[in-house]
Amino acid sequence: MNEIIADVLVIGGGMAAGWAAISAAKTGARVVIADKGFMGTSGVTAPAGPNHWWVPPEPGLRKAAVERRLESTFGLADPVWMERIIDITWQSIPEIAPWYPFSGDGKNGTFRSGLRGPEYLRALRQYATKLGVIILDQHPVLELLARQDGSIGGAAGYDRLNDRPWNARTGAVILATGGCAFRSGLLGSYNNTGDGYLMGVEAGAELSGMEFCVSYSISPAWLSTRTLPYTGARYFNAEGQLLSIPGWDKPREYLCKLADAFRTGPVYADLHEAPVGLPAVIREIQPATVAAFERRGLDMFQDRFEVKLFGEGTIRGIGGLRIIDDVCATAVPGLFAAGDAATREHIAGATSGGGAQNAAWALSSGVLSGTGAAREAKKRRKALNQSEKLNPLGGPGLRPSDTIKTVDNKAAIQTAQNEILDLDKALWRNETKLSSSASLLDAAWSEIRNNLQGRNLDAVSARETAAMVATARWCNASALVRKESRGMHVREDYSQQSPEYQSHIITGGLDKITSYLEKPRVAEVVS
Amino acid sequence: MITEILSERCNNCNTCVAVCPDHVLDLAKNDQPPAIARPDQCQTCFLCELYCPEDAIYVAVVVPRSELQNDPMGNIRRDYGWDGHKEEPLKNFWQLGGLLREGVMISSARYALQQSDDKKPEKKI
Ligand SMILES: Cc1cc2nc3c(=O)[nH]c(=O)nc-3n(C[C@H](O)[C@H](O)[C@H](O)COP(=O)(O)OP(=O)(O)OC[C@H]3O[C@@H](n4cnc5c(N)ncnc54)[C@H](O)[C@@H]3O)c2cc1C
Ligand code: SF4
Ligand code: SF4
Numbered sequence: 153m154n155e156i157i158a159d160v161l162v163i164g165g166g167m168a169a170g171w172a173a174i175s176a177a178k179t180g181a182r183v184v185i186a187d188k189g190f191m192g193t194s195g196v197t198a199p200a201g202p203n204h205w206w207v208p209p210e211p212g213l214r215k216a217a218v219e220r221r222l223e224s225t226f227g228l229a230d231p232v233w234m235e236r237i238i239d240i241t242w243q244s245i246p247e248i249a250p251w252y253p254f255s256g257d258g259k260n261g262t263f264r265s266g267l268r269g270p271e272y273l274r275a276l277r278q279y280a281t282k283l284g285v286i287i288l289d290q291h292p293v294l295e296l297l298a299r300q301d302g303s304i305g306g307a308a309g310y311d312r313l314n315d316r317p318w319n320a321r322t323g324a325v326i327l328a329t330g331g332c333a334f335r336s337g338l339l340g341s342y343n344n345t346g347d348g349y350l351m352g353v354e355a356g357a358e359l360s361g362m363e364f365c366v367s368y369s370i371s372p373a374w375l376s377t378r379t380l381p382y383t384g385a386r387y388f389n390a391e392g393q394l395l396s397i398p399g400w401d402k403p404r405e406y407l408c409k410l411a412d413a414f415r416t417g418p419v420y421a422d423l424h425e426a427p428v429g430l431p432a433v434i435r436e437i438q439p440a441t442v443a444a445f446e447r448r449g450l451d452m453f454q455d456r457f458e459v460k461l462f463g464e465g466t467i468r469g470i471g472g473l474r475i476i477d478d479v480c481a482t483a484v485p486g487l488f489a490a491g492d493a494a495t496r497e498h499i500a501g502a503t504s505g506g507g508a509q510n511a512a513w514a515l516s517s518g519v520l521s522g523t524g525a526a527r528e529a530k531k532r533r534k535a536l537n538q539s540e541k542l543n544p545l546g547g548p549g550l551r552p553s554d555t556i557k558t559v560d561n562k563a564a565i566q567t568a569q570n571e572i573l574d575l576d577k578a579l580w581r582n583e584t585k586l587s588s589s590a591s592l593l594d595a596a597w598s599e600i601r602n603n604l605q606g607r608n609l610d611a612v613s614a615r616e617t618a619a620m621v622a623t624a625r626w627c628n629a630s631a632l633v634r635k636e637s638r639g640m641h642v643r644e645d646y647s648q649q650s651p652e653y654q655s656h657i658i659t660g661g662l663d664k665i666t667s668y669l670e671k672p673r674v675a676e677v678v679s
Numbered sequence: 680m681i682t683e684i685l686s687e688r689c690n691n692c693n694t695c696v697a698v699c700p701d702h703v704l705d706l707a708k709n710d711q712p713p714a715i716a717r718p719d720q721c722q723t724c725f726l727c728e729l730y731c732p733e734d735a736i737y738v739a740v741v742v743p744r745s746e747l748q749n750d751p752m753g754n755i756r757r758d759y760g761w762d763g764h765k766e767e768p769l770k771n772f773w774q775l776g777g778l779l780r781e782g783v784m785i786s787s788a789r790y791a792l793q794q795s796d797d798k799k800p801e802k803k804i
Contacts (some may be wrong), residue, residue, distance in 0.1 A: 188700075189699070189700030189701060189702070190697060190698045190699065190700055192698060193698050193699070193700045193724065193726040193730075194700030194701075195700075198700070198724070198726065199724040199725070199726060201772075201775070203775065203776055253767070253768055253769055254769070255767055255769040255770050255771075255772060255773070256770070256773065257773045258773050258774070263769075263772060263773035265776075266772060266773070266775050266776060268759075268769060268772060270726060270729060270759065271768075271769070289697060289698075290697065290702065312702050313696065313697070313706065337722075339722075339724070340700075340722065340724060341722075342700065342701045342720065342722040343700060343701065374740065374741050375723055375740060380775065380778060380779050380782070381782075382782070383779055383780075383781075383782025383783045383785075383786060384781070384782030384783070384784075384785035384786050385782075385786065386786075386789070394793075396790060396793045396794070396797070397786070397790065398786075398787065398790045399783050399784070399785075399786035399787025399788075399789075399790055400782075400783045400786065400787075401783055401787050402787070425785055425789070426782060426785075427778050427781040427782055427785065429774065429778060429781075430778050430782075432771075433771040433774050433778070435758050436758070436760075436768070436769070436770070436771050436772070437771065437772055437774065437775055437778075439725075439754075439755060439758035439759050440724065440725050440755070442758065443725055443738075443740065443751065443754065443755060443758075444723075444740055445740075446751055446754070447738075447739060447740035447741075447742065447744075447747065447751055448740045448741050448742055449742050449746070449747055449748075
């Protein structure tokens with residue numbers, strides 16, 4: 153077997169992973185990135201192009217930006233964290249200038265807040281490589297490895313182009329595996345199956361805010377694209393009647409009205425009233441969006457087209473691994489989390505906001521986890537070569553607890569999708585629906601747990617299936633615990649926000665899901 | 680979904696196999712181009728096309744290429760402006776945020792108008 157030795161292993165190949173590797177490498181640590189796909193094309197940023205939270209370093213401006221955003225966090229965010237990520241984002245983006253083709257901002261300056269995906273990820277790759285980071289593409293990680301004291305000392309995975317297993321022995325590990333959209337078809341999310349949540353919980357880490365996974369984006373029914381062109385769209389029913397759909401400034405009302413429309417039949421859109429400046433630049437800003445229409449034989453600004461809401465799960469939802477300090481450490485020694493793999497509640501609270509914060513979080517939590525992991529790894533450096541025995545922590549999909557049997561992966565994934573992404577279940581939650589989802593998800597889980605084993609390359613999809621069902625169970629369990637409505641989590645049976653629940657819902661555990669409430673640090677600051 | 684790798688254009692460099700995030704392709708063998716081994720995993724991101732130096736790949740969107748009036752083969756790389764296709768590929772990228780907000784304003788103004796129209800009694804018939 154191919155064993156890799158390094159100080160820091162970064163799992164993932166998106167924005168968070170890139171920034172984590174760069175920041176760890178800057179401290180002199182030996183850093184390895186292992187990505188399921190290719191660092192440059194994988195993750196949800198690569199085919200898109202995020203705008204970052206971008207506020208110049210003037211105290212008045214920054215304070216105002218934080219206060220404005222704080223209003224929509226429903227008491228679960230921390231202004232100190234918010235200011236921190238604004239600053240790190242501002243400092244970091246200019247660093248990629250040697251590799252990114254920055255252009256003007258229309259006002260004689262340089263436009264830095266928004267970056268096009270393929271060029272952004274390519275730049276992060278080149279920057280990381282320049283700093284000596286070793287990048288292992290097509291090396292999905294299957295499980296974490298623990299030292300005898302329970303701390304994390306490496307990971308094991310599969311090299312899918314060379315068809316062979318590999319493992320790494322490292323001083324610290326960063327999970328930057330992204331969020332989970334349950335294979336909804338959301339742009340760029342095929343690899344985002346919640347693997348990091350599963351691996352983290354197997355190691356003893358906890359999750360936070362998993363109930364905040366109610367997020368959708370509109371696209372042509374046949375392909376998820378970026379959503380820029382549709383902000384001004386008109387919507388129609390099958391009879392061609394114009395529907396009354398609120399604008400994106402009212403995200404919940406917008407989603408609810410669309411959900412109502414989908415209940416009665418297909419929904420169509422046209423872009424006749426799109427901003428007049430859009431057609432001239434859309435091909436440059438988002439070439440792939442144009443291709444979605446052009447290659448379908450449609451004129452995107454003339455033809456009416458069927459639309460669909462694609463579930464975003466915890467990608468533009470909020471939940472993820474609980475972090476316990478300001479370098480993004482999980483509660484498990486040696487294990488860190490960044491980007492969508494970590495909870496974003498610290499800066500987003502209970503709503504996703506209008507984007508920009510998400511990318512700033514992925515970048516900054518990456519930078520912070522990189523420094524934290526490098527520091528941790530330094531302490532372990534001497535012990536690294538002593539070939540202490542490492543325990544593999546992976547359970548479901550790798551080491552079934554009962555006899556191995558064929559498990560219908562597709563059906564299991566379908567169950568996760570149905571129970572978490574279905575609009576009626578997600579937008580109008582209640583005890584009855586959530587309990588029924590819990591039993592269906594538990595049944596799917598037992599089968600995976602008892603019988604599923606993927607070997608060689610099949611281990612990758614077996615773990616993905618297990619991770620999606622596990623993630624669905626944590627989301628559903630958290631939604632059951634939060635007996636109130638707050639932000640994107642809305643319960644029909646508890647329609648009010650309750651001060652009792654101005655807390656994070658922390659979940660963990662595999663077969664038996666445990667949960668408790670944790671008061672946010674911000675509670676005193678805002679109230 | 681990726682549907683074509685043209686053997687007459689492909690130089691068997693395997694770049695597409697390495698860059699596909701979803702492991703759709705198998706390595707080129709015996710002078711044959713990479714094989715589209717797992718098309719069901721394709722997320723139609725067009726990024727293999729973007730990275731292919733020979734414009735040998737076509738990622739279709741439901742309709743086969745042969746049925747389109749203008750052949751879009753190679754458009755992805757040209758539109759992204761890679762490999763010297765454009766001098767300043769991101770010249771207008773700064774317009775993104777403004778256009779997005781403008782669209783939101785358009786739809787929210789339309790909705791407000793629809794709401795006030797709905798309140799007019801004659802509309803109810
Ligand atoms: C369409 C779309 C548009 C968006 N636009 C904006 C925007 O304008 N502004 C904004 O702020 N935010 C935006 N976001 C959100 C933002 O893109 C994400 O928050 C950000 O990309 C998260 O980065 P990440 O690195 O955590 O995850 P990702 O970029 O998703 O990366 C996850 C990585 O983990 C890898 N991985 C997964 N499992 C494994 C495994 N088992 N082993 C190894 N690797 C693994 C994947 O291959 C991938 O490389 C958008 C999201 C979407 C979907
Ligand atoms: S990248 Fe293009 S030229 Fe290279 S192997 Fe793939 S199809 Fe052939
Ligand atoms: S379109 Fe994307 S997912 Fe499909 S083969 Fe090409 S790179 Fe892979």
